[in-house]
Amino acid sequence: MNDVFQDTRPRALSVSELNHQARHLLESSFMQVWVEGELSGFSRPSSGHWYFSLKDQKCQIRCAMFRGMNQRIRSIPKEGDKVRIRGKVTLYENRGDFQIIAEHIEPAGLGALQQAFEELKRKLHAEGLFEAGRKKPIPTLPSHIGVVTSPTGAAVHDILTVLARRCPGIPVTLYPTTVQGQPATAEIVRAIGLAQAHAVADVLIIGRGGGSLEDLWCFNEEAVARAIAACAIPTVSAVGHETDVTIADFVADLRAPTPSAAAEKVSPDQRDMLRQINDREFRLANAANRALQRLGTKLEHLSARLRDPRRELLEKAQRLDGLELRLGKAMEQHLNRSQVRSGHLTQRLVMQSPRKQLTGSREALERSASQLDKAVQGMLAKLQDRLEHAAGALNVVSPLATLGRGYAIVRDEQGNIIRNAPDVAAGDRVSAHVANGMFTAEIKSVNPGDSWSQNPGN
Incomplete structure (x- = not known):
């Protein structure tokens, strides 16, 4: 039986695994950082991204700022500038470079x-x-x-x-x-x-x-x-x-x-001003017209309600003028007819030429003229009577006629009309308006009650 070789060494990480874990550790440990330093090695490739390093007296760190972020920066930084950046700490896995992905950059003095x-x-x-x-x-x-x-x-x-x-x-x-x-x-x-x-x-x-x-x-x-x-x-x-x-x-x-x-x-805006002026002018004209119409209507109503004695006289005078015109026209027509008739008679007289008929016609003509004159005089007399009657009726209701019958209007010093004896006291001065003028008097005594029936002679 052959012995099987077993490798007891720890498992080795690949470079990719190590870089990936290091990146994850850095990004989870540093969510966001502000770093201040001197800008060095600044480059701007055609991609639009910025690449640079931040350094101080001892160390430096690589930084990248992608185009979507650096387009918000008003002024492009330059080599040697003191800057502050805000970004995320990470690792560029392909090269194993420790770096900061910058999101914002500003001059170092901005914080102060x-x-x-x-x-x-x-x-x-x-x-x-x-x-x-x-x-x-x-x-x-x-x-x-x-x-x-x-x-x-x-x-x-x-x-x-x-x-x-x-x-x-x-x-x-x-x-x-x-x-x-x-x-x-x-x-x-x-x-x-x-x-x-x-x-x-x-x-x-x-x-x-x-x-x-x-x-x-x-x-x-x-x-x-x-x-x-x-x-x-x-x-x-x-x-x-x-x-x-x-x-x-x-x-x-x-x-x-x-x-x-x-x-x-x-x-x-002068165009807006012109439009406003035109609009206000139009509205003002309309308002003025409406106001004039309201005032005109009000004036007509008040005029219709107002009755003045002079108006009665004017109406009578107008009617008299109308009658005079009618009379003048009637006289003119009568004279015209008489002239026509006279012409006819004259023509008949010329044609017939009897002296007796001529004399009779002349007498008839004279009678007609006399009758006409009497008719005119009678009509004028009737009209004059009617005018005098109307004037007399108007004079009856006139305050001046009342004063002419011996009455007077008595007023106190403030101009108020005195209607009752208790309205005055002994020593008060009053003014009395009579038909042809006025006079002032001083009250000697006051007798309330029906003093007229008690002493009508005083």
């Missing part, structure tokens, strides 16, 4: 800047500089717009382009300043002060185009924040892109996501 940002934000918030109650309203139709920005940047071009399109009639004053670097803080404060001293703008746009946190940092300085908060002119902060947030945004009266959006917010 962010801390300074948060500290100043808390400080100014505690002082109430962010409160909505202290913010001034932005005018809806500014007469003059001020802009604090760089005269050579894209922001001023974007602002002027939008303003020229929307409302080119509004004047714009640029208060130039640098918007990046160490001198920018003092220059921005000086430009805001100059705009207030100039005192022509009724709204002020303060900002610049996009950039890194370091580029925008002057708008996070306390001096700039306090200058904006103390500005007497309503301010609009327009710093960077929509995702950029600065301290200036919090203290300004209004935040705009971009310089172009700031110009949109402070300028009315």
Whole structure:
């Protein structure tokens, strides 16, 4: 019987198995890490991925940042930069390389800047500089717009382009300043002060185009924040892109996501204004017409209810004028008929030529004229009687006629009509209106009751 050889050595792992287990161990032990160091060996192949190393004085580690992640980074890092990366620790199994897959990269000083940002934000918030109650309203139709920005940047071009399109009639004053670097803080404060001293703008746009946190940092300085908060002119902060947030945004009266959006917010659209003017003009005309119609209807109702004695006289006079016109027409027609008849008689007289018939016709004609005159006089007399009767009837109901019969209207010193004896007292002064005037008197005594029947002679 042959002895069978048995291998008692431990099972060896393949290289692939070892690398796979090491990768699993690293990824499960380090979910996510922040690492800071100096960037070295940076490369950008045609795939769009970034490959580099992070090193310090003693060690280094390989890093990779794939294209889907690095496209979010505004500025491409360069050799020797001090950076901080956020990523996952892993192992590239094919080569057994220990590395970090980076998801985010930023300058190493970003953490300190962010801390300074948060500290100043808390400080100014505690002082109430962010409160909505202290913010001034932005005018809806500014007469003059001020802009604090760089005269050579894209922001001023974007602002002027939008303003020229929307409302080119509004004047714009640029208060130039640098918007990046160490001198920018003092220059921005000086430009805001100059705009207030100039005192022509009724709204002020303060900002610049996009950039890194370091580029925008002057708008996070306390001096700039306090200058904006103390500005007497309503301010609009327009710093960077929509995702950029600065301290200036919090203290300004209004935040705009971009310089172009700031110009949109402070300028009315002249086309919208024209449409509004036309609409309001139409509505005003309609409202005026409706008001006039209501007033006209009300006036007609009041006029129909109003009865005035003069109106009765005018109606009588109008009727008399109508009768006079009818009489004149009747007389004219009668005279015309008489003339026609006279013509016929004259013609017959000429044709027959008897002297007796001529004399008789002349007498008949004279009688007709006399009868006509009497008829006219009688008709006029009847009309005159009717007019006098109507005037007499109207005079009967007239207050003046009542006064003419010996009555008087007595008023106290305040002009109130006195109807009862207790309404006055001894010593009061009264005024009495009679038919042809008025006089004043002083009350000597007051006798309540039916004093007229007791002493009618007094």
